[in-house]
Amino acid sequence: xxxxxxxxxxxxxxxxxxxxxxxxxxxxxxxxxxxxxxxxxxxxxxxxxxxxxxxxxxxxxxxxxxxxxxxxxxxxxxxxxxxxxxxxxxxxxxxxxxxxxxxxxxxxxxxxxxxxxxxxxxxxxxxxxxxxxxxxxxxxxxxxxxxxxxxxxxxxxxxxxxxxxxxxxxxxxxxxx
Amino acid sequence: xxxxxxxxxxxxxxxxxxxxxxxxxxxxxxxxxxxxxxxxxxxxxxxxxxxxxxxxxxxxxxxxxxxxxxxxxxxxxxxxxxxxxxxxxxxxxxxxxxxxxxxxxxxxxxxxxxxxxxxxxxxxxxxxxxxxxxxxxxxxxxxxxxxxxxxxxxxxxxxxxxxxxxxxxxxxxxxxxxxxxx
Numbered sequence: 446x447x448x449x450x451x452x453x454x455x456x457x458x459x460x461x462x463x464x465x466x467x468x469x470x471x472x473x474x475x476x477x478x479x480x481x482x483x484x485x486x487x488x489x490x491x492x493x494x495x496x497x498x499x500x501x502x503x504x505x506x507x508x509x510x511x512x513x514x515x516x517x518x519x520x521x522x523x524x525x526x527x528x529x530x531x532x533x534x535x536x537x538x539x540x541x542x543x544x545x546x547x548x549x550x551x552x553x554x555x556x557x558x559x560x561x562x563x564x565x566x567x568x569x570x571x572x573x574x575x576x577x578x579x580x581x582x583x584x585x586x587x588x589x590x591x592x593x594x595x596x597x598x599x600x601x602x603x604x605x606x607x608x609x610x611x612x613x614x615x616x617x618x619x620x621x622x
Numbered sequence: 623x624x625x626x627x628x629x630x631x632x633x634x635x636x637x638x639x640x641x642x643x644x645x646x647x648x649x650x651x652x653x654x655x656x657x658x659x660x661x662x663x664x665x666x667x668x669x670x671x672x673x674x675x676x677x678x679x680x681x682x683x684x685x686x687x688x689x690x691x692x693x694x695x696x697x698x699x700x701x702x703x704x705x706x707x708x709x710x711x712x713x714x715x716x717x718x719x720x721x722x723x724x725x726x727x728x729x730x731x732x733x734x735x736x737x738x739x740x741x742x743x744x745x746x747x748x749x750x751x752x753x754x755x756x757x758x759x760x761x762x763x764x765x766x767x768x769x770x771x772x773x774x775x776x777x778x779x780x781x782x783x784x785x786x787x788x789x790x791x792x793x794x795x796x797x798x799x800x801x802x803x804x
Contacts, residue, residue, distance in 0.1 A: 484653070491661060495667035496749035502667065506662060509661060510653070510661060511651070515650075519642060519646075530632075531641065532638070555748060
């Protein structure tokens with residue numbers, strides 16, 4: 446088992462390259478970190494979600510309960526490299542949705558609390574919305590890179606990583622390419 | 623796996639995404655159930671609904687009413703923002719009781735303001751929760767006539783109502799503030 450795991454990570458390193466691995470680890474860590482405060486303070490996060498004034502009232506509680514856990518799950522899966530296609534897709538989608546939500550509110554002049562890393566229980570931190578948009582844009586760079594690597598590179602990573610060991614690695618080589 | 627690579631990836635992305643979303647929301651719902659302060663699955667998160675007391679009364683005060691309470695000196699206004707924001711400009715009849723670090727400012731309230739006094743808390747911004755948190759804390763401390771002026775500072779200034787500058791010790795009366803003074 447231990448040998449299998451070593452192979453698994455070695456294979457990740459070789460197949461992904463340093464850039465993709467780093468991107469994955471950074472995004473994973475950021476999403477896990479971002480989820481913790483929101484998981485601890487669902488009510489404050491629900492207010493933040495309400496403040497964005499995008500979702501209908503009926504979906505606010507559900508979002509406040511589930512979204513932080515989704516961020517945690519995605520973060521963990523990104524870190525350990527399981528469910529690669531799924532986690533990369535969701536992380537990119539989430540960042541784009543957050544980006545859109547913030548740009549939308551910036552455009553209509555609503556300067557609200559971001560609710561990105563800390564829910565509003567601690568009060569406003571005074572940073573302008575434009576900074577949050579910029580920061581989200583920064584996170585989009587590794588996410589889009591991973592997305593590209595995962596879905597567009599012909600010899601990119603395939604497989605959800607469930608099977609470990611060298612035999613799996615060989616199966617990834619597509620004949621004739 | 624015999625599927626064509628791209629289709630295979632999209633298929634995997636789809637089912638993995640669904641699996642992760644279902645997993646996360648299932649954990650989220652279960653975690654919520656296990657909390658003592660669990661959220662209702664459908665709730666009204668508007669400030670007016672959030673700010674109703676146990677008896678069902680709303681703690682939200684209108685600008686007109688707040689204006690009357692201030693000009694007639696019927697209520698104590700509490701500015702829940704930081705001392706820096708307060709010094710840059712605040713409602714004329716306000717004392718500064720920052721919500722951040724409330725414990726250190728509590729002596730401006732406790733024993734100074736009678737429990738049956740009208741209190742209006744405010745901060746700044748559509749979504750600022752400082753005034754709301756302060757009001758709820760005061761309510762739990764026994765103050766029963768606490769009101770919240772939502773987005774108070776901005777609306778007060780926009781209405782051209784009397785403001786002051788300076789911190790708790792040094793007040794400078796003024797009609798207008800642009801926030802650039804220090």
